[in-house]
Amino acid sequence: MEILGRVWKFGDNVDTDQIIPGQYLSIQDPKALGKHCMEGIDRGFSARIKPGDILVAGANFGCGSSREHAPVAIKACGVGAIIAESFARIFFRNAVNIGLIAIECEEACRRIGSQDEVLILPEEGLIKNMTTKEEFKFAPYPPLVADIVKAGGLLPYVRMRLRGREGE
């Protein structure tokens, strides 16, 4: 698995209200949510982005509410991965659960520039900036989280567990 795309940069403390404003929370359809992605901070974002593009942000990305609409909107509008200095914990869990790659790597966030072309190799824990030829390493997910990511998200993982129980 690899992700290749252009970088869109954001600062610290991007909150879930900026990612998907509260007025849209009665929407459930991922595509419809994707259209409003980042509307609270960057109107028109969803129209500019190409599939596979990468968000690079500062500290505490996704702080605020537990709305899964936030990672769902980001994934649905085509973002391939998020690299941040750190994530708010509920957002991180939600991203992992729906199969959206979320990587913590402070150095990469500081060095990667807007519109750089970046390649991510999640299993190898490697980020390559194709524009500047710089490389960054990041810590792999802890075992249980890695299992969920490998299964393609939490739901396939639960399906597997439920089938196991029926077999007991």
Next chain:
Amino acid sequence: MGMTITEKILAAHAGKDKVGPGEIVQVRPDLLMINDVSGPMAVDAFASVGAKRVFDRHKVAVILDHFTPNKDVNAAKASAKLRAFAKDQGLPHFYDAGFGIEHVVLPELGLIRPGDLVLGADSHTVTYGALGAFATGVGSTDLAAAMALGETWLKVPETIRLDFRGRSSRWIGGKDLILLAIGEIGVSGALYCSMEFGGEAISRLDMDGRFTMCNMAIEAGGKAGIVEPDEKTEQWLREVMESTGGRAGTVSDGAQFRISLRDLRSDKDCTYREILSFDVTDLEPQVAAPHLPSNVRPVSDLKSVEIHQVVIGSCTNGRISDLRAAAEILKGRKVNRWVRTLIIPGSRRVYAQALREGLIDIFVDSGAVVAPPTCGPCFGGHMGALAEGERCVSTTNRNFTGRMGHVTSEVYLAGPYVAAASAVAGRIAHPEEV
């Protein structure tokens, strides 16, 4: 080495004698909660994994509070979906529009008890820590998985101890203390940590104030906020038992605490990541200016800020003590004619109590709008949305960019005394000014 109260609760629910920070444990929750924002996705996810019944129908609460009374057709569909789910699963703890805001309602129904482990698909689930429970927010998919499996994984958090010392003035409540702390440590100051609140000022604080404090632990990035249970907690629980006619504790296995109340405190030799101390003597009422809950100033720094709206309510400050505080200021006064003032009791029970005490009369006479219990305005969902450039003083929990409406609108977070005084003054005001 001893354990913190947080570690004790997690250990008990993981079936272990001891756990330590960083450890990943499988825990069996006492209660799960979904609302009309997080619930529809959770219900779909639940169905998609092939699950038929929730793991324990007494341990799943469904409450319609965010877009209720239904804002529009989408909101109505979301409510209808959850109503059908509750019916189909035979859930006794289904609370339709009007019951109130989840984090006000569930504790007052006696569904949260010291030592419990609660997962809610809402970030302010941390509120229940005021009762000495471990409660944290998760997303819809996590909650769906827990409904199917009856368990989830959690990383044991490090604990930060926050001690509040000194005797504060009468205008200081839980909101001022938590804003003071968030202003100090920042919006990611407690990221992934449990925030344990203690000290003499917390011992003196009433339960409503403790709910307010734990509620905003998430605004510092906290995984939980928690207060060790004491006589006030026990007294509060006794009153809940009486008021619910003994219905308290109907969450499945009933009245047994997982851990005895006496043991529900941090051991003397436990390990804290850090211990912070706050002196609240002479503390001025605190206000968080736009656009982060950590942008905290004393109220006197902001007195020139003109406002257009005041909201008093929410899972943070929608309890009876909050309404009493607002009424104390608004009694015999009129709100400024250019300030829309919304007062939202946090639950039907709070509303009824406010009626009995004559508070609703005071609010209506003052020119405020008294709305039905709902989360609506807090997250810009419905009711009380702000136009371009408008400013609101709100007793809610977040003042992010565009939180209550237009992206250029501004939210100032404060306690009910400051909010009510500001409604009268037409600008941010200290309660002593009116």
